[in-house]
Amino acid sequence: EVQLVESGGGLVQPGGSLRLSCAASGFTFSSYAMSWVRQAPGKGLEWVSAISGSGGSTYYADSVKGRFTISRDNSKNTLYLQMNSLRAEDTAVYYCAKDPPLGYCSGGSCYDWGQGTLVTVSS
Amino acid sequence: IQLTQSPSFLSASVGDRVTITCRASQGISSYLAWYQQKPGKAPKLLIYAASTLQSGVPSRFSGSGSGTEFTLTISSLQPEDFATYYCQQLNSYPLITFGQGTRLEIK
Numbered sequence: 001e002v003q004l005v006e007s008g009g010g011l012v013q014p015g016g017s018l019r020l021s022c023a024a025s026g027f028t029f030s031s032y033a034m035s036w037v038r039q040a041p042g043k044g045l046e047w048v049s050a051i052s053g054s055g056g057s058t059y060y061a062d063s064v065k066g067r068f069t070i071s072r073d074n075s076k077n078t079l080y081l082q083m084n085s086l087r088a089e090d091t092a093v094y095y096c097a098k099d100p101p102l103g104y105c106s107g108g109s110c111y112d113w114g115q116g117t118l119v120t121v122s123s
Numbered sequence: 124i125q126l127t128q129s130p131s132f133l134s135a136s137v138g139d140r141v142t143i144t145c146r147a148s149q150g151i152s153s154y155l156a157w158y159q160q161k162p163g164k165a166p167k168l169l170i171y172a173a174s175t176l177q178s179g180v181p182s183r184f185s186g187s188g189s190g191t192e193f194t195l196t197i198s199s200l201q202p203e204d205f206a207t208y209y210c211q212q213l214n215s216y217p218l219i220t221f222g223q224g225t226r227l228e229i230k
Contacts, residue, residue, distance in 0.1 A: 033217060044224045045166065045209055050217035059217050095165060103216040104154050105171035108178050111156075111211075113165035 002026045002112040004096045009117030016086050016121070022079040022096030022114060030054070030074040033099040035111070036081050038092035038119075046092075049081065050099065064090075086121045093118050124148055124215050128208075128222035134230045139200045143225045145193045145210035154214040157186055157195045160224075161206045169208075170195065205229050 008020040022034070035050040049070040050059045058070050069082040079096055093116040100110050125148040135141050145155065153173040158166035168177045170186035173193055183198040197204055210222040 035217065035219075045160075045211075045221040047219045047221070061218075099217065100213070104213045105156055105168075105175075108171075110168050110171045110177070115165055 002098055004098060004112065004114030006094065006096050006114045006117035009094065009119045011120045011122065012086055013123050014087060014121055017082070017084045018086065018119060020081040020083065020094055020096075020117060020119070022081075024077045024079065024096075024098070027098065029072075029077040032101065033103075034072060034079045035097045035099055036070065036079075037095045037097055037113075038090075039095070039116075040089070040092040043092075048094070051079070083119070086119075088121050091119060091121045124151060124212050124220055126210050126212055126220055126222040128210060128225050131223065131225060133225060133227045135200055135227065136230045137200050137202060141197050141200060141227065143195045143208055143210075143227075145188075145195070145222050147191045147193075147212055147214075150190045151212045151214035153189045154212055154216070155186075155188070155193050156211045156213065157184075158209045158211060159204075159206045160209065166209060200227075202229075 003025045005023045012018050030053050033052050036048040038046050038048050051070045055072050067085045071080045095116045096114040098112040127146045129144045155173045157170040159169050160166045169180050169184050174186045185196045187194050208225045
């Protein structure tokens with residue numbers, strides 16, 4: 001069974017930094033691309049960033065490009081999101097997600113989600 | 124690729140048939156999924172590839188469409204179906220996008 005457990009959220013001041021972690025289990029971590037998706041309070045879902053299984057390719061939403069860095073440690077089965085220059089509009093629950101194996105949903109396999117970690121940016 | 128859901132809010136009664144529409148700003152073939160989300164919980168997959176029902180999801184849920192217009196239909200609303208529903212496109216994977224959501228409430 002896929003398990004994704006996020007940690008590292010909390011309260012941070014505007015302009016500050018935070019690093020989120022996602023501990024993965026129940027699948028061969030290095031074989032799957034991974035993503036971060038966020039949800040501001042009372043708002044919809046917003047894709048933030050993705051990384052290939054090897055870590056060699058990374059992708060970012062325009063809203064976080066240049067401020068956030070996604071990375072992974074396949075030896076520790078852990079995904080990270082380094083968030084710098086945080087703004088009030090970055091306040092959200094951040095979900096870690098395991099991507100579908102072929103980049104599209106098939107055979108019952110689509111995105112698997114963690115339970116999320118709350119990041120609050122406020123002075 | 125932008126996804127626009129309609130309506131944004133829907134009030135319905137137990138037993139009603141409801142339909143939610145998701146329109147894409149450009150063609151996305153059948154690379155569309157539907158999720159249900161309840162407060163404080165992660166999204167739950169209902170439908171993928173536009174019309175394939177995820178295992179374990181009740182058959183009252185169905186999806187249709189391709190290209191730019193898609194629908195999610197719940198044939199007979201049950202109390203546990205009152206939640207927020209999102210469409211998601213994977214045509215531009217990994218740069219996926221979601222619709223803005225449709226909040227389904229009890230009338």
